[in-house]
Amino acid sequence: MNKSIPVLLVIANLISDFHQFIINSDKLHLYKQSYDSLLYSPSVQSSNQYLDLSTNDLKKYAIPWSMQLFWITSTLIIQTSFPYTPTDQYPSFTAECYAIIEALTLILHFSLHNYLIASDSISCLQALNSNPFNTHLAPLVLYIKSLTFNLLQLHHTIYFLWIPSHTGIHGNEFVDNLAKSTSNLVCPPSSLLPHSDFTPYIKRYILNLWSTHWNNLPENFAIRYRDITPDIPKHTWFTNLDLHRSHIVQFNRLCVGHYLLPSHAFKLGLNDSPLCTLHFDECICDLPHILFTCPALQVKRLALIYSLKSLNTPFNLHSILNTNCSLTIKIIIHFILDAGFII
Numbered sequence: 435m436n437k438s439i440p441v442l443l444v445i446a447n448l449i450s451d452f453h454q455f456i457i458n459s460d461k462l463h464l465y466k467q468s469y470d471s472l473l474y475s476p477s478v479q480s481s482n483q484y485l486d487l488s489t490n491d492l493k494k495y496a497i498p499w500s501m502q503l504f505w506i507t508s509t510l511i512i513q514t515s516f517p518y519t520p521t522d523q524y525p526s527f528t529a530e531c532y533a534i535i536e537a538l539t540l541i542l543h544f545s546l547h548n549y550l551i552a553s554d555s556i557s558c559l560q561a562l563n564s565n566p567f568n569t570h571l572a573p574l575v576l577y578i579k580s581l582t583f584n585l586l587q588l589h590h591t592i593y594f595l596w597i598p599s600h601t602g603i604h605g606n607e608f609v610d611n612l613a614k615s616t617s618n619l620v621c622p623p624s625s626l627l628p629h630s631d632f633t634p635y636i637k638r639y640i641l642n643l644w645s646t647h648w649n650n651l652p653e654n655f656a657i658r659y660r661d662i663t664p665d666i667p668k669h670t671w672f673t674n675l676d677l678h679r680s681h682i683v684q685f686n687r688l689c690v691g692h693y694l695l696p697s698h699a700f701k702l703g704l705n706d707s708p709l710c711t712l713h714f715d716e717c718i719c720d721l722p723h724i725l726f727t728c729p730a731l732q733v734k735r736l737a738l739i740y741s742l743k744s745l746n747t748p749f750n751l752h753s754i755l756n757t758n759c760s761l762t763i764k765i766i767i768h769f770i771l772d773a774g775f776i777i
């Protein structure tokens with residue numbers, strides 16, 4: 435085998451590279467904002483009563499309160515220095531949050547007092563009024579609450595309005611097109627992302643890395659396990675199985691062949707002999723021997739075959755080790771332990 439950088443090391447390097455793009459804090463994000471701002475609920479209008487309104491109608495709605503109208507779009511910050519994914523896959527929730535932050539920061543420099551911020555991100559607007567003590571709330575949402583609260587202290591009033599996207603609302607379409615056309619738009623320097631935004635990309639990257647490594651291994655490497663698992667699955671084989679930890683460990687040993695049955699225990703120097711101890715005929719005692727051929731287990735084997743049949747598990751090694759039935763796994767483990775072996 436060629437010596438290459440271990441996959442785990444590549445992954446560790448990758449994750450350390452992400453630090454520069456992640457919103458970092460020496461304390462919980464919740465504690466970075468004032469308590470009063472956490473309790474403050476911004477005024478968010480997310481009903482559909484404005485769906486039929488044109489931009490002019492909306493301006494009329496804003497004018498009686500001398501509001502300034504902001505159209506917000508996520509693509510405002512389409513440019514980012516994130517190196518592992520195309521910018522058009524940039525998480526829209528975070529992008530919408532940054533768009534609102536940009537608008538609020540801008541408002542800070544204006545003298546007028548009333549503002550209407552129109553956003554097409556319902557999830558972002560709803561998050562502004564969800565429980566701030568929910569630990570899963572994005573740090574940017576807490577920051578928006580804090581900015582809005584600070585503007586309130588400066589006698590600014592901010593209203594948020596949800597408008598549906600891609601329904602021909604002129605203002606929304608206009609800013610969408612504007613953002614798409616400004617491919618050289620400079621991203622705010624502070625546009626770090628919550629770590630959770632990276633999780634799907636990192637997961638996909640790691641899976642691809644392992645798959646490539648697995649597919650490039652020499653043909654004679656791990657033949658036995660490759661026969662059972664030709665491709666690396668997205669989830670571990672026991673993800674949805676109702677199994678005790680000890681069963682998972684034992685069955686995994688059976689799958690990879692690193693068990694304590696005499697054949698392998700002998701290789702590890704833990705046993706004097708690789709032979710089956712249940713009879714005088716000299717037979718190497720591995721998993722196939724115990725399951726299929728050991729003459730001392732004939733009676734118990736008939737009961738095993740009967741049980742597996744009732745669970746629709748064919749009585750062959752490939753089917754048994756590939757099973758996704760937790761009862762089959764428990765029965766196989768019980769059969770081996772009951773015969774006096776350890777796994």
Ligand SMILES: [Zn+2]
Binds near residue numbers: 711717719723724
């Ligand atoms: Zn035997």
